[in-house]
């Protein structure tokens with residue numbers, strides 16, 4: 008269907024929202040509470056637009072497009088409303104961007120930047136103390152803008168059902184279970200809430216102080232832990248040659264989610280205990296050897312044993328931590344080269 | 357016992373029950389005492405009076421001849437407990453259990469009216485025993501409240517005897533859903549829950565919405581501070597609401613209804629529950645109602661008294677078991693409401709009008725009211741008015757008549773200053789507009805709204821800045837916290853108002869309030885935020901000088917804002933020393949029989965001296 012946004016004719020699909028249609032056509036509408044993973048809620052009021060024939064200002068994230076709709080995304084009234092929202096939010100907590108972990112990747116900061124708001128015009132509120140209790144999630148409530156994305160993520164995306172809002176009005180706050188510290192709650196530390204938080208309220212605890220977002224290299228990769236093959240981005244500190252943080256990518260198969268291992272167990276590449284060479288036991292001691300030597304040694308041993316005891320003394324065990332192709336190669340090798348059907352896998356139950 | 361109640365399975369059955377109910381009690385009962393058991397009179401001890409009367413009647417051996425009936429709110433709650441001797445409709449007020457003997461012996465046995473308990477009218481306190489003579493009743497037109505104070509809300513037979521359930525029978529047998537909606541259109545009825553949306557339009561939209569399953573809901577959340585008409589209707593005439601919902605359900609094609617009542621209304625819940633059970637038992641709710649083939653079930657859902665849960669989408673979220681938060685519209689409930697099905701939500705009063713409209717015709721209803729606002733409206737009078745209570749008048753009745761002719765004027769003969777109408781979403785009407793007709797259009801033009809009918813009358817002792825502050829505090833606490841402008845913005849407005857009341861206001865504050873108010877209205881998600889600034893904007897419009905007095909002159913003209921008061925002692929002082937003894941701050945000096953003096957530096961503005969002085973010598977300004 009055809010509609011007009013800011014005088015530009017655009018084509019949109021039935022069921023799309025104005026926001027989606029605008030974004031598809033490169034028309035920018037600011038948002039704070041909308042996230043493609045958690046959907047529209049109409050909470051922040053940043054995405055307000057004017058629609059001819061509809062009374063008052065409308066949230067573009069919730070209104071579906073209609074044939075012939077005429078939409079305006081920029082006007083004095085809209086800027087005033089957006090400024091009010093950002094102004095009020097900046098005053099609702101302690102937004103000290105200078106040392107905030109999220110600075111540079113914060114949607115509230117971006118909004119303030121775009122609207123040219125330097126500091127809030129209201130006195131800054133005192134709010135709840137930070138919840139530092141849990142192992143991986145650092146929850147600085149004073150930066151929470153109550154967008155509800157973490158809650159929607161925890162309940163509807165990963166379905167861990169830990170987070171919710173408690174109280175109402177200006178007292179509204181995000182709580183774990185019945186308002187207990189996160190460490191005492193049923194939280195499984197999947198970090199989905201962190202992934203979705205638009206501000207510095209929910210932060211990966213281990214990443215604090217490990218580098219600003221613009222200093223870190225972003226490397227897309229596949230999680231090495233299991234066969235799901237979640238897509239992730241490593242934020243790498245090249246200078247120190249270490250991973251500072253891991254985030255999920257919004258692509259298949261995981262579409263923006265990760266489990267606690269994939270998201271937080273990322274220190275192993277730089278662990279001193281990690282094997283970096285093949286090793287062969289010589290005279291009762293493991294010694295570093297070349298790949299050629301290691302492979303020759305292994306091939307030789309396999310041949311000897313098969314000749315002596317037959318192929319069925321062998322069995323191969325595949326792993327969920329490697330790819331399908333690797334697992335395929337393992338079973339092929341076991342059947343075709345060794346000659347036994349003794350193949351098994353950790354994921355077979 | 358339950359099984360012995362015969363079902364009302366056909367229209368003829370209904371007529372039979374009606375006729376029986378009309379004649380039966382009168383055979384050996386020569387007088388019926390209607391004891392008001394509305395919330396107000398209950399709180400004032402109506403139950404004890406009923407017990408005393410029962411005992412007295414027994415003592416005199418009159419229990420067969422005289423019936424004692426509990427009935428709903430009669431209106432003038434402030435003079436409760438009240439009762440009506442139904443034969444001649446003699447009205448007694450301020451009744452105490454000790455009066456039972458006199459009522460039985462004098463009124464019933466000897467047929468003498470007890471003037472002591474009669475209504476007192478005018479400066480000479482002329483007793484007016486007959487309800488028909490009392491101006492408070494005379495000027496009213498009761499449609500919604502037609503049965504309140506007339507029938508026993510706990511008796512379905514009494515309701516049927518007063519033509520109850522005749523309208524639904526008519527709708528089911530002589531009308532199509534479309535003609536029902538057409539009749540509603542003729543009536544011109546607009547929703548009484550606040551926004552005044554034409555009821556027939558809402559019904560027609562839901563009827564047209566595709567879907568097998570539809571719902572009809574009744575809003576009895578009644579969150580307006582000071583409003584109690586919905587409670588009174590449910591307490592006094594629950595079957596009228598059930599009947600209205602049945603007709604609405606038939607019109608839109610719904611077979612399930614819910615009444616959302618706040619749990620703080622236990623009596624309303626109890627009576628409604630009993631009414632639903634009685635109607636179900638008799639077959640007026642359930643399957644194949646009156647043999648028409650129409651099915652309709654009704655259930656109560658209790659809310660825990662959050663103001664925002666009166667907002668339609670929040671109410672639905674609450675019924676669904678979710679946090680009571682509004683959701684953006686569109687989609688409108690008529691298309692996607694409760695559980696995403698087409699849904700109509702109407703207010704208690706709206707539904708209570710429906711049986712009248714269907715039985716008497718839309719034209720009979722639209723004969724009342726103004727050009728664009730039809731019918732009658734119930735108001736809950738509160739504040740500085742002589743007779744606070746519940747009244748029903750044709751829409752368009754001037755505010756002045758409501759206050760002076762019905763409500764008996766301002767308490768203590770003081771002067772009217774303003775009336776707040778529409779509660780926290782509404783605005784105030786100042787003295788110069790006291791003649792305003794109470795209809796949707798005229799009120800909107802003055803920056804107020806009809807709202808649900810809460811009407812708080814204020815005299816000169818009210819500070820309008822403080823009134824605005826009160827309502828802002830209310831909405832700020834009741835905001836659901838979902839959207840930013842309302843959650844954070846109302847708090848900022850409240851901060852500014854608190855500052856002004858504390859004497860720390862600056863001239864820029866007025867412009868800031870105006871701007872914030874405008875933006876909160878424009879940007880908020882639901883009606884709560886969209887109307888939250890109204891009391892502030894409206895008082896700023898009509899009483900700007902009062903705001904300026906607080907800000908510029910650091911004075912509260914009404915003498916309400918404690919921080920701005922200055923206490924002083926005039927020459928009327930006799931030097932009795934009462935003020936000096938009362939002052940907790942030792943701010944008053946003076947020796948016996950000599951005029952005392954207050955040291956403003958020590959005075960903490962507690963007002964103790966003002967209260968202590970018997971000579972009116974302490975001045976508060």
Ligand SMILES: Cc1cc2nc3c(=O)[nH]c(=O)nc-3n(C[C@H](O)[C@H](O)[C@H](O)COP(=O)(O)O)c2cc1C
Nearest residue numbers: 547548549575578579666667668702703706883884
């Ligand atoms: C914050 C808020 C509170 C409301 N509270 C009530 C209420 O207590 N009772 C009511 O009937 N309507 C209330 N309303 C209006 C309802 O949303 C709705 O419009 C009404 O119940 C529809 O019924 P009507 O068309 O019969 O008026 C409220 C609206 C808002 C925005």
Ligand code: SF4
Nearest residue numbers: 102103104107113207
């Ligand atoms: S959360 Fe955003 S706006 Fe707040 S301090 Fe951090 S970077 Fe700044």
Ligand code: SF4
Nearest residue numbers: 161167194197198200
């Ligand atoms: S870490 Fe996961 S389980 Fe814990 S609160 Fe966040 S989203 Fe919920």
Ligand code: SF4
Nearest residue numbers: 151152154155157204
């Ligand atoms: S913690 Fe973050 S995601 Fe959750 S409500 Fe607050 S700002 Fe939104």
Ligand code: SF4
Nearest residue numbers: 230232233237266269
């Ligand atoms: S270990 Fe977790 S994050 Fe990694 S691929 Fe498996 S599910 Fe995904």
Ligand code: SF4
Nearest residue numbers: 836838839842882885
């Ligand atoms: S306007 Fe207020 S009550 Fe309504 S959704 Fe927003 S925060 Fe909640």
Ligand code: FES
Nearest residue numbers: 049051052054068
């Ligand atoms: S993005 Fe639409 S209201 Fe927040």
Ligand code: FES
Nearest residue numbers: 394396397429433
């Ligand atoms: S409750 Fe008895 S008159 Fe209102």
